[in-house]
Amino acid sequence: MFPKNFKFGFSEAGFQFEMGVSDIDTNTDWYKWSHDSENIKNHIVSGDRPEEGVGYWDLYPKDHDLAEYIGMNAARIGIEWSRIFPVSTERVTVEVIEENGDILEIKITEKTIKELDLLSDKNAMQHYTNIFNDIKKRGWFLVINLFHWSLPLWINDPSNRNSEKDNALGNCMNRSSVIEFVKYAAYISYYFGSIADRFATMNEPNEVFKTCSEDKRVESYHIRMKWFVEAHARSYDAMKQFTNRQIGVIYANGDVQSFENKDPKLKEEVEYEQRYSFFDALIHGDVHWYVGACRKTNHVHGKSIRPDLSNRIDWIGVNYYSRNVVKRKEDGYENVRGLGYDTGWVSYEKSLDGRSVSETGWEIYPEGIYNIVMSYHKRYELPMMITENGMADDNDRFRPRYLVSHLKNLERAINDGAKVDGYLHWALTDNFEWGSGFSKKFGLIKVDYKTKKRYLRPSALIMKEITKHNGIPEELEWLGEDKF
Numbered sequence: 001m002f003p004k005n006f007k008f009g010f011s012e013a014g015f016q017f018e019m020g021v022s023d024i025d026t027n028t029d030w031y032k033w034s035h036d037s038e039n040i041k042n043h044i045v046s047g048d049r050p051e052e053g054v055g056y057w058d059l060y061p062k063d064h065d066l067a068e069y070i071g072m073n074a075a076r077i078g079i080e081w082s083r084i085f086p087v088s089t090e091r092v093t094v095e096v097i098e099e100n101g102d103i104l105e106i107k108i109t110e111k112t113i114k115e116l117d118l119l120s121d122k123n124a125m126q127h128y129t130n131i132f133n134d135i136k137k138r139g140w141f142l143v144i145n146l147f148h149w150s151l152p153l154w155i156n157d158p159s160n161r162n163s164e165k166d167n168a169l170g171n172c173m174n175r176s177s178v179i180e181f182v183k184y185a186a187y188i189s190y191y192f193g194s195i196a197d198r199f200a201t202m203n204e205p206n207e208v209f210k211t212c213s214e215d216k217r218v219e220s221y222h223i224r225m226k227w228f229v230e231a232h233a234r235s236y237d238a239m240k241q242f243t244n245r246q247i248g249v250i251y252a253n254g255d256v257q258s259f260e261n262k263d264p265k266l267k268e269e270v271e272y273e274q275r276y277s278f279f280d281a282l283i284h285g286d287v288h289w290y291v292g293a294c295r296k297t298n299h300v301h302g303k304s305i306r307p308d309l310s311n312r313i314d315w316i317g318v319n320y321y322s323r324n325v326v327k328r329k330e331d332g333y334e335n336v337r338g339l340g341y342d343t344g345w346v347s348y349e350k351s352l353d354g355r356s357v358s359e360t361g362w363e364i365y366p367e368g369i370y371n372i373v374m375s376y377h378k379r380y381e382l383p384m385m386i387t388e389n390g391m392a393d394d395n396d397r398f399r400p401r402y403l404v405s406h407l408k409n410l411e412r413a414i415n416d417g418a419k420v421d422g423y424l425h426w427a428l429t430d431n432f433e434w435g436s437g438f439s440k441k442f443g444l445i446k447v448d449y450k451t452k453k454r455y456l457r458p459s460a461l462i463m464k465e466i467t468k469h470n471g472i473p474e475e476l477e478w479l480g481e482d483k484f
């Protein structure tokens, strides 16, 4: 059984779900990126058109009805920055306090909000209000997320990018986008500060700064990470002026393991790089990673050197899909091909370890959700929510077992002390899976993209049983017992 008041729900991102019926938003880098003929020719994107998507913008009442039928009572909704501010906010001036290239403070006042008001799209604000009201009228828990990869074109125009060097996500932060992001975050918290139950400033910044480094050197990784750390910390401060809700970050996680568990030191190093470096900065002000990166210091690991960053996380959103198995190479480390996230995108073939693999080529590894949640708990003891977990599986061949086995492992972590108060599945319906377009089907609910009709997959009914029992009913336990 899960604790009383445990929340079951779904996660959603604006760009992946909203378009499909009306109100096409052509104003993002991802819209342009996904239509770019060179990208399509070079198979960087699928050629599928997000404007032919599932149409949550119009069909949200229907989707909420279906989620309610499944027994869900929580939702994480991503707001599209480009819809709120289709034009640049740069003309709204704010005071920025800086030292040695670090942004220590961005002053947002009521006057700033008034000036932003003149630039925001009131129809979009009203439309998001309608979506949130529909969620709240059902008595659900609402998590609002501000950044899920897509950016307004006035912040990032992909035509200015060198796609040979940088062919995945184009949305890196820099000094000026940090400042604009903080204005947007403050504005959202001003208007939605009491309707939301919890805020996240960003989804998986680590997937962004991982892919957008100009080179793969650790210095470059850290310099990119610094902008996201500052974007969050400065937004946190600005938002707290207008809301008393918890503010956190949603992070991408792999359960890090060294190949055949032979190199525990490497596991520790990679966990630090991939997970703790970001959170240590925002929880303890520990920017140990600056050494050799942005500047040289004689910093001692564990000692706060940036108090302006510490205590800026109230909760952690955990996205979990698979593991990362690593081994050393001459200059650093690499993923072991055939395991975890790196099986080579072979749908339904077995991983090197004999485990099943999803349609995105991600090995199914349910123990990982336990390991990740416990690792966060032991290091930070903060509240957590599972903000993404699920698999691409059009025929629902493995999803019922995936659901039960991951939830069993989550239940075990909660029994061992982890403070996780909700599970938000990715995804309620099929959607636009970035470069892969519509080909990867993550939905508990299948969508016919032509008619926009929704069809329950069997795993939606498994989920209904689980929510009804607030845990895995005895009759379904067997689904979690197999090794995948």
Ligand SMILES: C[C@H]1O[C@@H](Oc2ccc([N+](=O)[O-])cc2)[C@H](O)[C@@H](O)[C@H]1O
Pocket: 013, 016, 203, 204, 207, 252, 253, 254, 319, 321, 341, 388, 426, 433, 434, 442
């Ligand atoms: C399916 C969802 O995936 C999320 O993104 C990722 C990307 C990469 C990894 N990984 O560790 O390799 C995990 C999750 C994303 O947040 C969401 O939008 C979906 O696309």
